Structures are given as C-alpha cells and as structure tokens.
Amino acid sequence: MMPTFRSDGWLPEGHHQATWIEIQELFGGPPGSVRSILMERLLEWTDELKESGLGGFLVLDGSFISSKREPGDIDCILVLNHESEAIVKSNDKARELTDYLKCKERGLGDIFGFLESTVRKHPTFCRLDGYDFDRSGIPKGVIEVQI
Amino acid sequence: MISNATELNVVLHQLSSFADMLEALRLDAESSGEWALFSHLSKGYFIKIHDLNDEIRAYLQEQDLVSGDAKAMGTTALRP
Numbered sequence: 001m002m003p004t005f006r007s008d009g010w011l012p013e014g015h016h017q018a019t020w021i022e023i024q025e026l027f028g029g030p031p032g033s034v035r036s037i038l039m040e041r042l043l044e045w046t047d048e049l050k051e052s053g054l055g056g057f058l059v060l061d062g063s064f065i066s067s068k069r070e071p072g073d074i075d076c077i078l079v080l081n082h083e084s085e086a087i088v089k090s091n092d093k094a095r096e097l098t099d100y101l102k103c104k105e106r107g108l109g110d111i112f113g114f115l116e117s118t119v120r121k122h123p124t125f126c127r128l129d130g131y132d133f134d135r136s137g138i139p140k141g142v143i144e145v146q147i
Numbered sequence: 148m149i150s151n152a153t154e155l156n157v158v159l160h161q162l163s164s165f166a167d168m169l170e171a172l173r174l175d176a177e178s179s180g181e182w183a184l185f186s187h188l189s190k191g192y193f194i195k196i197h198d199l200n201d202e203i204r205a206y207l208q209e210q211d212l213v214s215g216d217a218k219a220m221g222t223t224a225l226r227p
Contacts (some may be wrong), residue, residue, distance in 0.1 A: 085184060088184060088187065089181075089183055089184060095187060098187070098188070099187070099190070100190045100191030100194065101190065110191065110195065111191065112165075112168070112188075112191045112192060112195070113187070113188040113191065114168060114172070114188065115172070115175065115184070115188070117175070118171050118172055118174075118175045119171075121171075121174075121175055121178070122170075122171040122174050122175065124167075125167045125168065125170050125171035125174065126167070126168060126171050127163070127164035127165075127167045127168055129164055131161070133157050133160060134157070135153075135154050135157055136153055136154070136157075137153045137154075137156055137157050
C-alpha cells in the first residue's frame with residue numbers, strides 16, 4: 001500500500017516499493033494532463049526496455065513522484081539486472097534505451113543507468129540515496145518499481 | 148541554483164552519491180576489464196557531476212563576493 005503525500009508534497013521518507021498500477025493511480029494524472037503525458041512516456045520507455053529483454057528496477061524521484069500538479073520530467077536510477085548487461089553490450093536498441101542523452105531527448109529527464117552486479121560487488125559505493133533529501137535537507141521518499 | 152548553506156549540503160550529498168556510484172562502476176570495469184559498459188553508463192554521471200560542481204562553484208563564488216563586499220564595507224567604515 002502506497003503512503004500518502006506529506007503536507008510539503010513529498011512522500012514520507014524511505015524507498016517505497018510500488019506496482020505499476022499504483023504508480024499510474026497515484027502519479028498518472030487526469031487524461032490530457034502533463035502528468036498523463038509523462039506517465040505515457042515512462043510506460044512507453046519501460047515497455048521498450050522489456051521488449052529488448054532488459055530487466056531490473058527503477059528508483060523514481062523528482063517532481064513526478066510529488067504532489068506537484070505539473071511536474072517537469074521524470075528522474076530515475078535504472079538498476080539493470082545481470083542478464084541485461086550482456087544485452088546492453090551487444091544490442092544497439094538496448095544501448096539507445098539506456099543512453100542518458102537519448103533518454104533526455106525523449107523527454108524523460110535524468111536517467112542514470114546502474115548495474116545490480118555492481119551493487120553486490122561494491123555495496124559501499126552504491127549510493128541509491130542521492131535523491132533522498134529535498135532542497136531544504138528534509139528526508140523524503142522515493143519509489144522503487146520492477147521493470 | 149543554491150541559495151543557502153542547507154541547499155549546499157543537499158547538493159554536496161548528491162555530488163558524493165553520484166561520485167560514489169561512478170566509482171563503483173569504474174571499480175567493476177577495472178576488475179572485469181570490461182570498459183564498454185562503463186563508457187556507456189558513466190555518461191550521465193559525468194554530466195550530472197559537472198552540473199552539480201558548477202552549481203556549487205557558482206554559490207561559493209557568490210558567497211565569496213558577498214563576504215568580500217562585507218569586508219570592503221567594514222574596512223571603509225573603519226577608515227578615519
């Protein structure tokens with residue numbers, strides 16, 4: 001069950017596991033809204049990731065997962081699973097889908113690729129907490145969802 | 148744009164997180180000898196770190212100018 005927004009518009013502190021249905025319900029916005037356009041972009045991108053055989057999870061952050069009516073874009077960390085590493089290395093489409101600048105071009109925002117295997121090998125350097133504070137230093141929540 | 152010391156701390160935290168993640172990817176590439184993925188994934192981190200550095204530098208320069216002005220004003224005020 002997803003938590004509700006705090007009065008400052010952010011989710012409560014923590015990495016909240018969510019399903020795509022919950023994400024659509026909470027952040028998808030009404031039809032035709034900025035939110036719905038961003039949601040569509042996010043779903044199109046993740047569908048293409050899956051079609052290319054890529055898997056893992058996303059750590060979603062930024063105004064998209066706040067209560068802001070018109071968020072600017074979608075920021076996230078894309079943590080690719082072990083099987084995806086070989087696919088990214090060998091498949092042009094998979095490389096394009098995980099390319100920071102290409103993701104920007106399709107209006108997604110800052111998408112940072114990372115590897116699950118790196119999390120296991122170098123846990124102390126694997127900081128998925130870069131977005132855990134708002135600009136005034138108050139801890140806030142982010143969303144984790146399986147691709 | 149950073150406007151106070153609290154925001155500076157938050158941006159420094161972000162900078163350190165992204166630098167650590169980049170270092171983790173580099174260590175991984177170094178141990179496997181596989182640099183293609185590092186080269187591909189590191190792009191975004193380099194851009195973000197560069198942007199955060201610029202933001203921090205701009206704030207610190209502004210603070211330096213402000214404190215420089217204050218010092219100059221103080222010196223002027225003390226002059227006979």
